[in-house]
Amino acid sequence: MQKHPLIEQLIEAHLDFLEQEFSHTATLQNEFLNFYQWFRKQSLQALWSFEQLNALLQKQILATPASHSLIEQITEHLRFALIHPINESTAIAEVIPVSTVDKIAQYVAGKSDHRQRLIKTVVNSPAFSAMISQLIQHAIQDYLNNSVMAKRVPGVSQFMKMGKSVLESVTDSNLEQTIGHYLQKNILKLSQMSEHVLNQHFDNDKLYHFQANLWHKIKDLPLSRLKNYIEVADLSDTVGLGHEIWDHMRQTEYLKQQLHDGIYTWYTRHQAHSFDVLLRDLNIDEALIQDELQQLLTPIIQKMVSSEYLRTRARVYLEKFYYAESTQQILKTHA
Incomplete structure (x- = not known):
């Protein structure tokens, strides 16, 4: 492309003008706010479709x-x-408001129907039945072997052993098998008893006070106590496991459909709303734009101007404009 002296002078003058204008902070602030005033009035559907958002x-x-x-x-x-x-000198109560803890305690305590269904599910599970049976068997066996009375009263230990042997001879099996057989036959009754006891122990009032007492025990503890329950040295492994779960989930059709339907529901509800409303829902308003975002972006644009990035990029388009056939025709006409 042959250079034209007049066009080159116009381009340089144009670049000097842009550079001078955008070097002023007031110009940047004004342009930024004008853009925001235009953008905030646009509706969501006027700029982006559901398909574009979903694909992104x-x-x-x-x-x-x-x-x-x-x-x-x-x-x-x-x-x-x-x-x-700072975890050493900061108590748990300093970062978790007591009013919120109390609301959570009331909420959890008030969900009696959910709690009762959960207890019913747990006590009727085979794992719970097996655990209860083993606990009872161990407790009885331990009592027979280590009873305080048997240790302190002469002759009682021998008597209990004799009673055990008589029972085993009558039932034609050892005591552990006898107890196990009984528990197996009566496991439904034991489960029902367990459910009743747990519901009594975890009624609304008791559960609320249990949570309140727990809070009073831990509220003054330093946050550093968390290290007793979280292995800092194992964070790489635990974060890695969390990533493995997410990496699998993100590739499932289930999550793809959930995201698609969630975006569609949100878009349908908000498509006619202006960005002013949408940004306000994200706590972004004109004051934030003017006081904070603008201050963050102004130095970036000023750096672009001072480093001649803006001048270099603007020249590309100004050359296209001034050397375009239509522009040169205008210049020839007015020469």
């Missing part, structure tokens, strides 16, 4: 695996939070 989120959330670097950063942030020195 499906790709970025589900189709894109978490990088090794991201997983390492998550691990490092968790480790840093757990070992931070």
